[in-house]
Amino acid sequence: MRARKLTFAALALAAGLSLTACQNDDDAAGQSDPSSGSSASAASASGGGSDSGGSDQADGKESPAPDSAGSDSGGSSSGGSSSGGSGGGSSAKGGKCTTDGLKVTTTNTFIDGDRDGSIAVGLTNISGADCVISGFVGVDLKTNAGTISATRKGDPGDPYTLKNGKEIDSNVSYPLNKTGGSGVRITGLVVTPPNETKSVTLAWPGESSLPAGDGSDGGKVTVGPIGSAGQGG
Numbered sequence: 001m002r003a004r005k006l007t008f009a010a011l012a013l014a015a016g017l018s019l020t021a022c023q024n025d026d027d028a029a030g031q032s033d034p035s036s037g038s039s040a041s042a043a044s045a046s047g048g049g050s051d052s053g054g055s056d057q058a059d060g061k062e063s064p065a066p067d068s069a070g071s072d073s074g075g076s077s078s079g080g081s082s083s084g085g086s087g088g089g090s091s092a093k094g095g096k097c098t099t100d101g102l103k104v105t106t107t108n109t110f111i112d113g114d115r116d117g118s119i120a121v122g123l124t125n126i127s128g129a130d131c132v133i134s135g136f137v138g139v140d141l142k143t144n145a146g147t148i149s150a151t152r153k154g155d156p157g158d159p160y161t162l163k164n165g166k167e168i169d170s171n172v173s174y175p176l177n178k179t180g181g182s183g184v185r186i187t188g189l190v191v192t193p194p195n196e197t198k199s200v201t202l203a204w205p206g207e208s209s210l211p212a213g214d215g216s217d218g219g220k221v222t223v224g225p226i227g228s229a230g231q232g233g
Helices: 002-062 064-092
Strands: 102-108 117-125 131-133 138-143 146-149 160-162 167-174 184-192 200-202
Touching: 102 184, 102 200, 138 167
Parallel strands: none
Antiparallel strands: 102 117, 117 167, 131 160, 138 146, 138 184, 184 200
16 A cells, blocks of 8 residues: 555656656747747848838939929029020120111210310110110211311220110310301201211201311311210310
């Protein structure tokens, strides 16, 4: 009987040891599972990074659209720059001022004490658009002794853009009749705008006569270039 109890005790002990061994194996297996789960997480994270990189690449593929817009914007600026250049060009390339597009006026500009008499010939742009003018106006004095053409004096300068509605003047200088005689009586004035053949006849605004002779440079009728009014005398 006692021997049977010992046998049962030995079997119970063996069963306990067997259960303990199994539990240890399970714990070891459990510890290896978390390790494999962590690797999966890392792989998943790596995969996530790859996906994110793919997403970035996708975003990168979409980014050319803003670049294209920027390029369009640059084109607008260029267009704007091109438009500014075109504006400057149109100003420099305006049509030539013509007689029909100009209002011609004359003003007596002589001041007591001046050596010579002077008048200003004004050209006002009435064409409705800017025009380019340069050089000298043609000036012919009508007198009882015939026509006296003014001699050009000075440098013509660069072409000038005459804005619509604006005026530019030329100075005409002539000798004063200080002889006490009747001299040469002036009856009218003929003005021809620069580079034109059509003339305008006007009343003479200055002193009524010239000396009978004009043997010196100071005694000649002269006309200055466009914009020279006020430089005579």
